[in-house]
Structure formats: C-alpha cells, structure tokens
Amino acid sequence: MPKPTAEQLAAAHDRTLPDVVGPGLSVLFCGINPGLYSAATGHHFARPGNRFWPALHRSGFTPRQLHPSEQWELLDYGLGITNIVARASARADELTREELREGGRKLTALAERYQPEYVAVVGISAYRVAFDRPKTVIGPQTEIIGGSKLWVLPNPSGLNAHYQADALAAAFGELRAAAGLPSA
Incomplete structure (x- = not known):
C-alpha cells in the first residue's frame, strides 16, 4: 500500500470508509472516526504508528498481525x-459534540441490526461524549447497546502515550477473554 501524497490526504477530508461488519460477530470494534490516512487508503486504522492491528494480534484476537x-x-x-463518526478528519478534535452524539445513535442502530456479542469503542473521550457518560472508565460497561455488551478500550493511536504497546495489548486481551474467544 503506497503512502498517500499530500494531495491525496487533503482530498480525503470528509470521506467515509465502509463498515467491516456482518452477522454473527463476537466483537464489533468502533473507532472514533477515520483519519485522513485511512480515508485516503480506504482501510481502517491504516496510519503507520496506529497500534490497532498490533494490539489485535498481540492480544490473541488474530493469529498474525493483519x-x-x-x-x-x-x-x-x-x-x-x-466508527462513531463516519467522516474523515485530520484530528478527532475536529468533530462536534453533536456529531459524536449522532454517531452514538447510529452505532446503537448498527448494533441492533447486527447483534454482535460486544461493541468495543476504542477511544474513551469520544465514548464519553457520544453516550453522555462523562465518568466512564476503560473496560466493561454496565450499559447494553442495541442488545450488545459494551466495552471501552484505549485509543490505539500512536499519539495516546497513556497506553504503551504492552498495556494496550493487555486491555484488548481482557476483552478477548471476556468474549470467550480462544487466543489465536
């Protein structure tokens, strides 16, 4: 996958990515919104330095790093x-509170439609706004969303210095174990 040019990144603003979703999911991961790099390439969590794919593998969700x-x-x-918000932006702080809240409603509808066992939101700050839960902490939540159990994970962005790779993989691994999925 070639690195997008500056022109391609600029043109990716406000693009959307298709959901990777279907019936019978154990876990539906939900990002905040696509970054410009992801929108330019057409792939979720595509920016080099994003730790989503390594965390999936290191936590045992996948047998190799995809x-x-x-x-x-x-x-x-x-x-x-x-994603909570479908449109791409350079930074998540470009999203409005109303966009995040509307995204929470759309995520609930998506969960109702596909009924994954878990919805895992990766990004606690966006979750807090989207679902009006200002005191939420990382981990399992008591709320049910569209019939699915809810889990909040740390944001895997390389900019999230609060969670190093090992801690991020451990947080993802707790969800995998709770979902009853064997380590791949």
Whole structure:
C-alpha cells in the first residue's frame, strides 16, 4: 500500500470508509472516526504508528498481525470495524459534540441490526461524549447497546502515550477473554 501524497490526504477530508461488519460477530470494534490516512487508503486504522492491528494480534484476537488492507479478513475471526463518526478528519478534535452524539445513535442502530456479542469503542473521550457518560472508565460497561455488551478500550493511536504497546495489548486481551474467544 503506497503512502498517500499530500494531495491525496487533503482530498480525503470528509470521506467515509465502509463498515467491516456482518452477522454473527463476537466483537464489533468502533473507532472514533477515520483519519485522513485511512480515508485516503480506504482501510481502517491504516496510519503507520496506529497500534490497532498490533494490539489485535498481540492480544490473541488474530493469529498474525493483519495489514490494514486485510481488514475484511476480520470477519473470518468474528470481528468487525466501524466508527462513531463516519467522516474523515485530520484530528478527532475536529468533530462536534453533536456529531459524536449522532454517531452514538447510529452505532446503537448498527448494533441492533447486527447483534454482535460486544461493541468495543476504542477511544474513551469520544465514548464519553457520544453516550453522555462523562465518568466512564476503560473496560466493561454496565450499559447494553442495541442488545450488545459494551466495552471501552484505549485509543490505539500512536499519539495516546497513556497506553504503551504492552498495556494496550493487555486491555484488548481482557476483552478477548471476556468474549470467550480462544487466543489465536
């Protein structure tokens, strides 16, 4: 996958990515919104330095580290990807509170439609706004979303210095174990 040019990145603003979703999912991972790099390449969590794909592998969700271009293989493992807000932006702080809240409603509808066992939001700050839960902590939540259990994970962005690779993989691994999935 070639690195997008500056022109391609600029043109990716406000693009959307298709959800990687289907029936029978164990976990539907939900990002905040696509970054410009992801929108330019057409693949979720595609920016070099994003730790989503390494965390999936290191936590035992996948037997090897998938490349973002292999995102559709997640369905074979009972996993999917969506976003709270569909439109791409350079930074998540470009999103409005109303966009995040509307995204929470759309995520609930998606969960109702596909009924994954778990919806795992990767990004606690966006979750807090989207679902009006300002005191949420990382981990399992008591709320049910569209019939699915809810889990909040740390943001895998390389900019999230609060969680180093080992801690991020451990957080993802707790979800895998709770979902009853064997280590791949």
